[in-house]
Amino acid sequence: MKSLFIDLLADYIGHFGFLLMIALAVVNVAKKNRKNKNAVRTLVKNQNSNLNEPVSLHPEINPALCVGCGSCVNACPEGEILQLINHKSSLVSPTKCVGHGACEQSCPFGAIDLVFGTKTRGMEIPRISPDFETNIPGLYIAGELGGMGLIRNAVKQGRLAAYHAISKLKNVKRTTDVDIFIVGAGAAGFSATLAAKEHHCTYRVIDQNTFGGTIYNFPRQKVVTSHPLDLSLAGQVKFKSNIVQKEKLLEIFSQIVERNQLVISEKENFISLKKLGNDIFSIETSKGVYTAKKVILCMGVRGTPRRLGLANEDLPKVAYSLIDPSDYQNSAIAIVGGGNAGLEATQYLSKQSLKNKVHLIVRGGPEDAFSRANEQNQKLIRELEKKKQITIHYNSAVQTIEKDFILVKKFSHDLKLQNNFLFIFTGAEVPFKFLMSLGIIIDKSYGEKRKLSMAQY
């Protein structure tokens, strides 16, 4: 009797287990179908709104190699830019791609190539070899100046460029002031300097501003997302759940500088360089002239902020970066720019405790004004707008800057806004003309593949 009961129970559990498996499979298929539909909807919506041209380095997916595993979808730090459509990865929100390259590195099947520009929209980019060497032997470019964003990419490229340069040092017989000259002390330059020190090379690293580069200029307490960073001499630097505040990141970097007694020359501007013979460089800076066997340019792309080109833009109330939001209280503030930098500044400055009246001025309409910003920032801005904590002026542009007000052109009429501070976040002048003056070739890329040896060493 007991064994009959156990048999029946086992039978029942067996059936139940089977049904449960079927139910889970059905739920899973329904979920995938829903995701597929959403992805198609996003793709079509972006195509119809002309948001189908990526503006920087972006993935090109080879459908013949893509097996639809979704590792690239999960790897993208910017949210749902890549999605699976019919079991193949697809770039559904191209304008939001900022060229991290995490998708390429995550694909186990080599189905993703990173490309600049598209067949219809060319993009300028310095010519560099897979080892980050420019067309001028011995002169390297690493970090965001080479076209790829993110701190961890800059760190990796700085290290790899330096390792390649170091491996070629023995070919240079002439004596120089230093082995390696590094321009820029942001993430890439810092990492290159550590690599030089690790290999007992002599070096000089300069920065026109301050150690830390773009990170230093982030707003106070900005949350930075980053995967672990591999730094020469320091090993792997890990963060709690991949997020860390700007101050903490700079503190970690500064401790590494101190521990390794790195010497960084701040407030020293790189002016020019030339080759002395075939193998060494003469570098002119605001503090002197130096010779070096190798030069690594880690100058980033934000040295010169893009201006509006208006009269009175030099007034002290106009700024191109925001470091400490608490410096701005009880004020009428306008922010120009719908990218991440503009949206983040708007969030900080509209904190209720600061009691500011904040206007965000953007060129696009409600549909596409924030197409380049990440989903999180878009969501937060929409919430602030809904709560009436900020006023967003769509299809608008600043026309006139005066001491106490600005005139904003909105459709056919002008709007006069009281204004104590004006923040402009419309990108930066990429220093390609300067690079060309040094003899570096700038290519216009129409979707050609770009292979960098990111996986080496």
Ligand SMILES: Cc1cc2nc3c(=O)[nH]c(=O)nc-3n(C[C@H](O)[C@H](O)[C@H](O)COP(=O)(O)OP(=O)(O)OC[C@H]3O[C@@H](n4cnc5c(N)ncnc54)[C@H](O)[C@@H]3O)c2cc1C
């Ligand atoms: C608003 C915003 C938010 C971001 N958030 C994140 C994030 O959360 N996570 C992330 O990983 N990345 C983020 N990024 C991107 C990341 O900050 C950059 O990709 C990275 O810091 C670039 O490092 P870099 O060393 O190449 O250049 P930079 O950090 O820009 O350093 C370049 C340095 O070169 C110096 N320089 C330039 N020209 C000269 C010259 N002529 N002479 C001497 N020195 C010179 C500059 O002063 C600067 O210090 C963000 C960027 C922005 C703008």
